[in-house]
Amino acid sequence: MLSATAASVEDFSLRFPLHTLVWENDYRKLEKEIQTSNIEEVDPRGRTPLHLAVSLGHLESVRVLLRHGADVSKENGKNWTVLQEAVSTGDPEMVLLVLQRRDYLKASTALGGVPELLCKIRESPDFYMEMKWEFTSWIPLVSRVCPSDVCRIWKSGACLRVDTNLLGFENMTWIRGRRSYIFRGEDNCTELMEVNHEDEVVDTERFDLSREMEDVTLDSMQPAEQEVAKRLTTPIVNTYLDTKNIAFERSKSGIWGWRSDRTEVVNGFEAQVFSVNNVNVVIRTRTEHLTDEEKDMTMEFATATNPTAITPDEYFNPDFDLQGRDIGRPIELTIRTQKFKGTLWMSEEHPLSLVEQVTPIIDLMARTSTHFARLRDFINLRFPPGFPVKIEIPLFHVLNARITFGNVNNCSTDEPLDSNQSASTPTPTEEKSDNQRRPFDWGYRHSNTRHYNPVSHDEELLQYAIQQSLLESSALNSQVRERPLSVFCAFLDDVSLKNSLAGCFVSGHLE
Numbered sequence: 001m002l003s004a005t006a007a008s009v010e011d012f013s014l015r016f017p018l019h020t021l022v023w024e025n026d027y028r029k030l031e032k033e034i035q036t037s038n039i040e041e042v043d044p045r046g047r048t049p050l051h052l053a054v055s056l057g058h059l060e061s062v063r064v065l066l067r068h069g070a071d072v073s074k075e076n077g078k079n080w081t082v083l084q085e086a087v088s089t090g091d092p093e094m095v096l097l098v099l100q101r102r103d104y105l106k107a108s109t110a111l112g113g114v115p116e117l118l119c120k121i122r123e124s125p126d127f128y129m130e131m132k133w134e135f136t137s138w139i140p141l142v143s144r145v146c147p148s149d150v151c152r153i154w155k156s157g158a159c160l161r162v163d164t165n166l167l168g169f170e171n172m173t174w175i176r177g178r179r180s181y182i183f184r185g186e187d188n189c190t191e192l193m194e195v196n197h198e199d200e201v202v203d204t205e206r207f208d209l210s211r212e213m214e215d216v217t218l219d220s221m222q223p224a225e226q227e228v229a230k231r232l233t234t235p236i237v238n239t240y241l242d243t244k245n246i247a248f249e250r251s252k253s254g255i256w257g258w259r260s261d262r263t264e265v266v267n268g269f270e271a272q273v274f275s276v277n278n279v280n281v282v283i284r285t286r287t288e289h290l291t292d293e294e295k296d297m298t299m300e301f302a303t304a305t306n307p308t309a310i311t312p313d314e315y316f317n318p319d320f321d322l323q324g325r326d327i328g329r330p331i332e333l334t335i336r337t338q339k340f341k342g343t344l345w346m347s348e349e350h351p352l353s354l355v356e357q358v359t360p361i362i363d364l365m366a367r368t369s370t371h372f373a374r375l376r377d378f379i380n381l382r383f384p385p386g387f388p389v390k391i392e393i394p395l396f397h398v399l400n401a402r403i404t405f406g407n408v409n410n411c412s413t414d415e416p417l418d419s420n421q422s423a424s425t426p427t428p429t430e431e432k433s434d435n436q437r438r439p440f441d442w443g444y445r446h447s448n449t450r451h452y453n454p455v456s457h458d459e460e461l462l463q464y465a466i467q468q469s470l471l472e473s474s475a476l477n478s479q480v481r482e483r484p485l486s487v488f489c490a491f492l493d494d495v496s497l498k499n500s501l502a503g504c505f506v507s508g509h510l511e
Contacts, residue, residue: 012316044318046077055328122158158185236286267406271345279340342393350387
C-alpha cells in the first residue's frame with residue numbers, strides 16, 4: 001500500500017512538477033524547476049500552477065510564477081480568473097500582487113495590438129452611418145423617461161468620429177447636448193478628442209504608442225490601497241453569455257396554415273427576420289471573502305485554504321472523485337440565469353461588412369472598455385449571413401432596446417436629428433466637411449490635455465450595482481431576471497450616457 005502510494009506521488013510529481021512544488025510551497029525549488037517546465041500546464045482540476053498557488057494562498061510561489069511571466073489572464077476550469085480567485089482568499093497582499101500584474105498586462109496588451117487594428121481600420125472601406133437608439137418599457141414611469149437618440153459615425157482612413165446628443169440623466173429628465181468624439185490613428189500615434197459644441201471646448205487625449213509602451217512598467221501599475229479594499233469588500237461577479245446551444249430561427253408571418261418566412265424592408269434594405277433563442281445570460285456571484293457585516297449571512301473562513309484536507313494524491317489523480325470538495329476557501333456561490341431572447345433583421349444587400357468594417361472598430365474599443373469587450377463577444381456569435389440592420393433585445397425585464405443602422409454612406413438629410421437643435425446642429429453634409437478639419441479650426445478652446453489611463457474598477461462595480469438594484473426591486477415578480485446593461489450600451493463610446501442610463505436603475509427610479 002505504501003509503495004503504491006509512493007509510486008503515485010512520484011507519478012504526479014513527474015507529470016506536474018510545478019504544481020507539486022506549488023502545493024508544497026517550495027518556492028526555491030520552483031524558481032529552478034520553472035526554467036525547464038511548462039509554466040501554463042493545466043492540472044486534472046483545471047488549474048495552472050499560478051491558479052493553484054493563488055487558491056492555496058501560497059504568496060511566495062505566486063511571486064515566483066508572476067516574476068517568470070505566468071499568464072494572469074487565464075481562467076481556471078470553472079471559468080474564474082486569477083484575480084477573482086485572489087480576491088476570494090481575502091488576502092490584501094495577494095490581491096495587490098495579482099491586480100498589479102493584471103493591470104500591467106491589460107495596459108501593455110491594449111497598446112501592443114493597436115497598430116495592427118489601426119491597419120485593419122485604415123484598409124477597410126470608408127463609410128458613414130447612423131445608429132438610432134429607441135428604448136421602451138411596459139412600466140409607465142420608466143417608459144416616460146426612456147430616451148431615443150441618433151448616433152452618427154464617420155470612418156475615414158484610420159480616423160473615426162462619433163456624434164451623440166444624449167449626455168446624462170438628472171431629476172427624472174434626460175440631459176441632451178451636442179458632443180463629438182473624434183479618434184485619429186496614425187502609425188505610432190493616436191489621438192482622441194471630445195468636442196463640446198455648446199461650450200466650444202475640446203478635450204484632447206493623445207499618446208505616442210512607442211512612448212506609452214515605454215511608460216507602461218510594472219511599477220507604474222501599482223494599485224491604490226482603496227482599489228484593493230474595494231475589491232475585498234465587494235462580491236465577485238462573473239457575467240457571461242452561454243451560447244453553446246444558440247439558435248437563429250426564421251420568424252414567420254401570416255395566419256396559421258399560410259405562414260411564410262418573415263421579411264421586412266429596413267431603411268431601404270430587404271432583411272430577413274430571425275429570432276435569437278437558446279442563449280442564457282449567466283451571472284455568478286461569490287461572497288466567501290466578505291465579512292459577516294458585508295454579506296449578512298453564513299460565516300467567514302479566515303485562512304482555510306484546504307478545509308476538506310484533500311491530499312496531493314487525491315488532487316492530482318484525474319480518476320479520483322472529490323465529491324464536490326476542493327481546495328481554497330469553501331465557495332459561497334449564487335448563480336442566476338436569464339433566458340436571452342431577441343430579434344435580428346439581417347440584410348445581405350447591405351453595403352457594410354460586419355467583419356471587415358465594424359468588427360475592427362469594436363476590437364479597438366474593447367481593448368480599454370469592458371463594455372466594448374462584451375459587445376465584441378456578442379457580435380462574435382454565429383450570426384446568419386448578412387449585416388444586422390436592426391437589433392431588438394431586452395436589456396432588463398423592464399427595458400427593451402431597438403438599434404437601427406441607417407443612412408449608410410448618405411451624408412445629407414432633409415430633417416435635423418432633433419427639433420430642439422435645428423438651429424445649432426450642422427447637417428451631416430456640413431459636418432462631413434467639418435470632419436476634415438481639426439477642432440481648433442472651429443475656434444474652440446482646448447482644456448487640459450488628458451493622458452491614457454487603464455479602465456478603473458468602477459465600471460465593473462456599476463454592473464453589480466445595477467444587478468442588485470433590480471433584484472431588490474423584484475418583489476412584484478419573483479421570476480424577475482436581470483440582464484447586464486453593458487452589452488448593449490457598448491455600441492456608444494459615451495461613458496456618461498452609459499452611466500446615466502444605468503443610474504436611473506441604481507438610484508431606485510424603478511420603484
